[in-house]
Every structure is written in C-alpha cells, then in structure tokens.
Amino acid sequence: MSWNEPGGDKKDPWSGRNDQNSPPDLDEVIRSLQQKLGGIFGGGSGGGSSDGLTMKNLGFIAAAVVGIWVLSGFYTVDEGTRGVVTRFGAFVETTTPGLNWHIPAPIEQVEVINVEQQRFIEVGYRSGSGQAMGSVPKEAMMLTKDENIVDVRLAVQYQVKDAKDYAFNVMDPNSTLKQVTESVERGVIGASNMDFVLTEGRSEIVMAIKSEIQAVMDAYKTGILVTSVNLQDAQPPEQVQGAFEDAIRAREDKQRLINEAEAYSNDVVPKARGAASRIIQESEGYKVKSIAQATGDVSRFSQLLAEYKKAPAVTKQRMYIEAMESVLGRSNNVLVDVKGGNNIMYLPLDKMGKNSEPEVAEPLAEHHDTVTTATPPMKELKTDSRASSRERDVRGR
Numbered sequence: 001m002s003w004n005e006p007g008g009d010k011k012d013p014w015s016g017r018n019d020q021n022s023p024p025d026l027d028e029v030i031r032s033l034q035q036k037l038g039g040i041f042g043g044g045s046g047g048g049s050s051d052g053l054t055m056k057n058l059g060f061i062a063a064a065v066v067g068i069w070v071l072s073g074f075y076t077v078d079e080g081t082r083g084v085v086t087r088f089g090a091f092v093e094t095t096t097p098g099l100n101w102h103i104p105a106p107i108e109q110v111e112v113i114n115v116e117q118q119r120f121i122e123v124g125y126r127s128g129s130g131q132a133m134g135s136v137p138k139e140a141m142m143l144t145k146d147e148n149i150v151d152v153r154l155a156v157q158y159q160v161k162d163a164k165d166y167a168f169n170v171m172d173p174n175s176t177l178k179q180v181t182e183s184v185e186r187g188v189i190g191a192s193n194m195d196f197v198l199t200e201g202r203s204e205i206v207m208a209i210k211s212e213i214q215a216v217m218d219a220y221k222t223g224i225l226v227t228s229v230n231l232q233d234a235q236p237p238e239q240v241q242g243a244f245e246d247a248i249r250a251r252e253d254k255q256r257l258i259n260e261a262e263a264y265s266n267d268v269v270p271k272a273r274g275a276a277s278r279i280i281q282e283s284e285g286y287k288v289k290s291i292a293q294a295t296g297d298v299s300r301f302s303q304l305l306a307e308y309k310k311a312p313a314v315t316k317q318r319m320y321i322e323a324m325e326s327v328l329g330r331s332n333n334v335l336v337d338v339k340g341g342n343n344i345m346y347l348p349l350d351k352m353g354k355n356s357e358p359e360v361a362e363p364l365a366e367h368h369d370t371v372t373t374a375t376p377p378m379k380e381l382k383t384d385s386r387a388s389s390r391e392r393d394v395r396g397r
Contacts, residue, residue, distance in 0.1 A: 069104050070104065072104045072105070073101050073102050073103055073104040073108075074099065074100070074101050075099075075100055075101070075102070075110055075112075076098070076099055076100070077095055077096065077097045077098060077100060077112060078097060078112075079097045080097070080114060080115065080116035080117070081097065081112050081113060081114045081115060081116075082094050082095065082096065082112070082113055082115050082163035083095035083096075083100060083110045083111070083112050083113075083163075084110065084111045084112075084113060084163050084164060084167045084168075085102050085108055085109075085110050086108065086109050086110075086111070087103070087107060087108045088107065088108075091164060091168060092108065094163055094164055095110070111167055113160055113163040113166060113167060114160070115159065115160040115161065115163055116159060117159060117160075118157055118158075118159055118227065119157070119158055119159060119174070120155055120156060120157045120158070121155070121156050121158075121174065121177060121178045121181065122153075122154075122155055123139050123140075123153070123154040123155075123156065123178065123181050123182055123185065124136055124139045124140030124151070124152055124153035124154055124232075125139075125140065125153040125232065125233075135151060135153065137151075139182060140152055140153055141237070142185070142186050142189050142190065143186075143189075143190055144189060144190065144192060144193060144194045144197060145190060145191055145192055145193050146193045146194055148194040148236070149236070149237055150189065150194060150197055150198070150234055150235070150236060150237075151233070151234070151235050151236065151237055151238075152185065152189060152197070152231070152233070152234045153231075153232040153233045153234075154181065154185055154209070154229065154230070154231060154232065155229075155230045155232055156177065156181050156213065156226060156228075156229050156230075157226070157227045157228045157229075157230070158177065158224050158225060158226045158227055159224075159225055159227060160223055160224065160225070161223055161224065161225035162223035163223065164223065165221045165222060165223030166222065166223035166224065167223075169220065169221045169222060169223065170220060170221075170222045173222050173223070173224055176217075176220065176222060177213075177217065177222070177224055180213055180216045180217060180220075181209075181213055184209055184212040184213050184216065185209055187212070188205055188208045188209050188212065189205070192205060194236075197234055198234055198235065198236070198244070198248075199248075199251075202231050202234065205231065206229050206230070206231050209229050210226055210228070210229040213226050213229070214226045304319070
C-alpha cells in the first residue's frame, strides 16, 4: 500500500529521518550468536555452563580445521617426476619421488613436472593423428649458401633435465625451444650448399643443429635436454622438384658407372700385375739357368782342353765314345757283328719297339766292323751278293 493511499499511516518515506534510534548492543549480538551455535552443537540455552561448553566446541572445531589444513600439505610425487615447491611464489626446493609434505596453501604450493616424458616439436610441418604430413612454408622454406631454396622439415625430441630451471627461468620453454630451433636451422642450412643438404650432408647437418640448439638452451638455463633431432624431409620446392629429381638420377647413374669401372679395374689390374710378375720371374729364372749352363759348359770345355793337351788321342777317343753313347742311347738301332756270326738271327721285336720310335739306320764310323739295321727289324737276316758288297764297302772305309 502506498503511503498516500486511503487507510495508510500517512507517513512519507522520508519521515523519521530525524529520529535518534540507538545502535544495537554488541554484547547482545555475541550472545545471540553463541546461542545459535550452541543449539547447533547440542548446547543448552542458558547459564555459564552453556557458555563453557560452547567455547569447548569451538576449540574442537578449530583444531579439526587446523588438522585438515595440515594434512592437506601431504602430496605424492610419482616415479619419473619432480615436485617444485614454492613459498609465496619463490622457489624453496625440488622434491623426489615418494610421499612428501609442504606447508599447505596459501603459504606453499607444489608443481609436479614430468622429467622423463619425451616431448617433441615440429618445425616446417604439422602432423595430426590420421592425417598426412602437411608443410608449413613459413617455417620450412629457407635459403642455402649457393642461393637456392629448400624445403626442410625438422622434428626435435626433448625432455626436462632440471625441473627448477624449466619452471622458473623461461616463461614458455616449448615456444622458446621452437624459436631457437628455427634460428639454428636457418643458420646451419644457410652455411651449406643445396646439394650437400639434399644428399650426403644430412647426418652432419642434424648433428650441427642438435649441438647448437643444446648450447643455446643451456645458455638460457631452460632446463631442457635435446635428445634427438630428426630431419624428416629435405627437398627442393615443388615448382622445380622434377628437374632436381632428374639431376639426382643422373648423379646416381654417374656414381653407378664409376663403381662398375672401379670393380672392373680391381678385377683386371691384379691379374695383369700377377701375369707381369710371373713373366719377370720366368725371365729371371731363364737368365740364371742360361748363365749357369754357359758357365758349366765353359768349365767343362776348359777341363777337357786341359786333358786333351795331356793326351790328345785318348781324349779324342773318349769324346767320340761318349758322343755315340749319347746319340745311340736314344735310338732303336741294333748293331750286329757279322764277322763272327751266322746268317740267321732272331730279334725280340716286340720288346725292342715298345719304348722307342723307329728310325732310319745310319752307317757307323770307320773303326767299327758292324752293320746297322733299320727298324722295324726283320725276322731274318739273309746275305746275298749285295749285302756282301756293302759289307766290303764298309770294311774298306
């Protein structure tokens, strides 16, 4: 009902401004609050005993609250993690795995950091679950020493080696690592030729990038350990990729032909060297043999000459006999003394013709009274007038 409606008390909202009402009694307020708390916890509503019981209950409540607050300071650090304890934001300590305690909040707080987790960042590309690797040209395209552009995609794996440095020294360690990786990568690629980056220099580039990243991160005291750097891909831009593939194939064909030529050379050269060495050794052997034979012949001739001077006739006869022995020893001739023999003679032709080839008979010298028979010999030797004349001729000579 409005103040100015019929039946109202005819008082405006501003009436009573000048009334001097006294403030509420503080003791009465406290007493009323104690009575309400006592009613809640089963206390009576009157007397000094009620006030003592209420104070006791309040002590129990305070003790319970303090106990819960103290117990809230216990925490567990799992294996492979570290707890970083801060007091009003300032570092206090690093706790190891197990059950630990700190002064509960808001005085101290704990941040648990996994120091064994393998983390990674991608530079130049993005890969998602079930998606193909996509290039990020802003990060991937970079200039080489010979003023060519290459598309490089890099993956860096790292883990936390110092939880305190990782939590306090750098605001965003992951972003810092990515920026450092891009800077170092462009510096290393910019100091290398394009062919070196695309072919045989990949391992050297990866090692250089890894060492420089770790050096910068240690200088910043980020608490990060770079475990591996993987060069996912390094290729020319798509616009000129076909020409570069042709050049690579030509380079591979060149290397293949060189390898085949070296293999052929390794097969032929040792054989030629072996044959040359064998010929040289045979020549040396022939040389030694010829010299030794000539020396022996000279020595033998000198000895024969000395003996010939002492007894020319005897030496001449002996030399003749030795020469005839050497010549006739290799022939199949049969010498027959016809002066004191008969006209019929049996010769073992089967045994005589086994180890020698037939040769034409040769006339003997003047001092032998013998007749030579050519092989293969006949079973019978018959004398006639012609044989007698030949015999006389031989004897006459």
